[in-house]
Amino acid sequence: MALAQIETDLALKYSFKLYKITYTSITPSGESTILSGAVFVPVTTAALPLFSFQHGTQAKRNEVVSNKFLFLYEGITGGIGASLGYVSCIPDYLGMGDSQLTQAYLDNKTSAATVVDIILATREFCSKNNIILNNKNFIGGYSQGGYVTMAAQKSIEEDYSDKITLTASAPMAGPFDMENMFNGLLASGEYSSPGLPAFLLYAYNTYYKIADLSAIFASPYAAKINGLFNGSKTIGEINPELTTDLKLLFTPSFFTNFLENKNSALWTAVKQNEVLTWTPKSPILLLHSKADGTVPYANSEKAAEYFKSKGFNKVTLMPLDGLDHIQAAVPATLAMFAWFQTY
Template identity: 35%
Template sequence: MKHHVQLSAYFLLFIFITASCKKDRKHEETADKTNFVSASVSASLSSTQIKGLASQAGYGTFSPYLNYDVDFYKVIYTTNYKESQIEVSGLLGIPKGTPSAPSMMSAQHGTMFLDVAAPSNFPAPQAFSGFELLASVGYITLIPDFIGYGISKDLPHPYYDMEYSGSVVADMIKAVKYYLDKEKIPLGNRLFLMGYSEGGYVSLAAEKKIEAEPVEGLSLTAVVAGAGGYDLNGMLSTIATVPTYSDPSFIAMILNGYNSTYGWKRTFSDFFKDPYAGKIPSLLDGSKDGNAINQELTDSPSELLNSNFYAALLNADAEKVLKQAINANSFPGWFPKTPTRLYHGTADLAVPYETSVSAYNKFTTLGAKNIELKPIQGGTHATSILPMMQDALVWLLAADK
């Protein structure tokens, strides 16, 4: 369900080739008290090049905000996974020539299936998410790959796991802050989070993590989350009651993610009917995008899912382990303290708009005072990221004064 944009292949290929020639500088630190591993230059783009990229990608309305040249780096750092420290990666964009020390923005990408789409592969064409533009706006911008992508692509992605989602973002923020301090690169004290689709969920998970464990020297100032599956139980219940669902790849991704992350060792035939059960391992091997996967599956949940499993989704006494995991990852007992906006397209069929309504109602009932629900009228999952970013950027810039 990643938002895909149509780019000029020639334009991005030019950037990719010219940027590849600059990957000869690498900074490494091995100090005992840091999770930072390395940072290597992946591209140095002028604001003119970035404006061209924005125009080609359909983000031309952002051009007035794209004022700074940017150095992009592939960052490697460590995070915890199943009681071990593993190396993960992400993209860092540092604007050049800002009039004052820039604030930090961590931007979280949407659901992805292709290995080559990992943000740290930028400026490879398929790795562009749109969030890279925030660096040219003037933010020191981080885009974590997440566990299961980039240099950790051989691990299963812990899709919609709240703890791993929050930690992989918080740990990149810590690693980058360490790197900036060591390189004497100015950094302001404000921290912002933004994400869409899975990235919307991950942004709230990171907000929860950072509110509980603040990053020294940074103040979490505002959070933007768009079209995330915050109410996973409600989302799966909806899928089980509709005749068609346009993104069956999501169902495969979340069941595979939970089965792998929690070590259930269940077979795909526990969840899916044949021939789909046999197809899914190769469909999720990182070589196909969401559209290609959807074409190999069926949009009928009753035809896709094992009949017993399908019935169990609506039976409160069945599939208790799965449902407990889903509830544990749906922000139980927590609400945002930081000013937060939830954006969602009202015509979103991939992640239903009601998911954000449910989350907003739960958060406000628990005591949230600084949260807004921002419907994008008529917006679908694919079309709502741009209006979200346009509206949110004005809000974030006002908060960054």
């Protein structure tokens, strides 16, 4: 199959073994915490590249690869990666899998640490189990995972270049331009998946103490929020419990005191978690559908424009046409692997 300028005929060569690992990372406050993840290891004695894949938004704690392995999209991605010859690791994230904390949804530093730490933990796992790694390291992710991948690349290049040499990165269909996306979302008044902005505000309020939930969410939704985001429900189960009319989901005072006040605690948190704040060093492939109504294509356009404005030209923006956010995930992922194979 050919996708735009990338040929996506992939030769799956290896059987693989699956492992669950736990490792130490950090919370948004910098405290040490234990996270879980999965590692897919090709059955071969050859020296292998390492690949970390970051999954999209999931609110239900046990809906993770370390628990269900190949029964999720990201698990299949890990399996394809291993079959192609990559030692593939997939972090569950803070608040997912074994972690009982609130998920730090779209939190820059925590997202980055999750990836850096699972890469280092996977290296240690390989060393202890006589699995040989070469010096190539790849990262990729879709949706929330695209944002997490971008945050991880920034952290690796700025703070961990002595420990991790990044070969290439594929942040796909992520909310890279947080401020403009948030402005556009709430200005539109309607959103088909209200669980997503609600999840972001719940997470930011948990870790940045923006306001009492009743000052953010209108009745009757304020009373439901803690129960919706306690790790027991998927976004698909949460959406029907809310309203797609954001003017009814959030309080009038929230719009006045927080959205319109660019000095509010909310905007301080949003700006603190922007990822378009550095000049990359490693090649980047941005894959995004122009028909994406969940995370608009403009996010990837802005990322490409920003990086090029900083003099970084090793960024490629590849549009996919006619696919919604969910439909684009598989072809984007196959194109990511085909691109990785060129390195």
